[in-house]
Amino acid sequence: EETPASAEDSLVLARGEALYQQICAGCHGGEGEGLKAQAPPLRRSDWVTGSSARLIRIVLHGMQGPLQVQGKRYAPPEILAEMPPLSVLEDSQLSSILNFIRREWGHDADWVNADNVEHVRQSTIGRELPWNETELLQIP
Numbered sequence: 001e002e003t004p005a006s007a008e009d010s011l012v013l014a015r016g017e018a019l020y021q022q023i024c025a026g027c028h029g030g031e032g033e034g035l036k037a038q039a040p041p042l043r044r045s046d047w048v049t050g051s052s053a054r055l056i057r058i059v060l061h062g063m064q065g066p067l068q069v070q071g072k073r074y075a076p077p078e079i080l081a082e083m084p085p086l087s088v089l090e091d092s093q094l095s096s097i098l099n100f101i102r103r104e105w106g107h108d109a110d111w112v113n114a115d116n117v118e119h120v121r122q123s124t125i126g127r128e129l130p131w132n133e134t135e136l137l138q139i140p
Contacts, residue, residue, distance in 0.1 A: 009099075009111075012095075012096045012099055013096070013099060013100050013103060013104075015093075015096045016096035016097045016098070016099050016100030016101075017100045017104070019089075019093055019096060019097045019100075020097050020100050020101065023086065023089075023097070024042075024097065024101075026038070027039035027080065027083075028040075028041070028042050029041070029042075031043065031105065032045075032048075032101065032104065032105050034069075034074075034079075036078065037077060037078065037079070037080070038079060038080055039079050039080060039083065040067065040069040040072075040074040040079055041069055041070070042101050042105075043105040043106075043107075044070055044105070044106075044107075045069050045070065046069075046070075047067070047069065048101050048102060048107060048109065049102060049107050049108075049109040050109075051139060051140060052098070052102075052109075052110060052112045052116060053120060053139050053140065054136045054137075054139050055098055055102075055112075056094070056098065056112065056116060056117050056120040056121075057120060057124060057131050057136065057139065058083065058131060058136070059085075059086045059087075059089075059094050059097070059098065060085060060086070060087045060094070060117075060120060060121055060124065060127075061085045061087065061124065061127050061128075061129070061130055061131055062082055062083045062084050062085040062086075062130035062131070063082070063083045063130050063131050063132065063133075063136070064081060064082040064083070064129075064130040064131070064132055065081075065132040065133060066133065067133040068133070082130050083130065085130065087121070090114075091114040091115075091117040091118045091121065092114040092117075094114075094117045095112045095113055095114045095116065095117050098112045098117075099111055099112055
């Protein structure tokens, strides 16, 4: 497991873990394993370790419909029909959650800054519907 570059990074990851456990673990599981009839796994998921532009959109606006994770199709009733948006959280809170899941469970994905979240929030302002897999896969 990679050691964060600084004490500040360590604090971001600790804050992200606490927020993850409060907000996300109820559906995605305490270890990112995904919970039956709730949500797909985050552990070893390309959605987590891939494009941060997609991942930020998912937490800002939510996601609906079937999706593929690790080559497996997840759809209701196996998962909830929709992940709710987390746009009420501050950019720094969202980036800390994303950094936690992008660095936990053996992941080593690029860092997401609060500025990255703010940029996507501004560029998607007015979006009211959750994203679906087809739309998200068009975003690099």
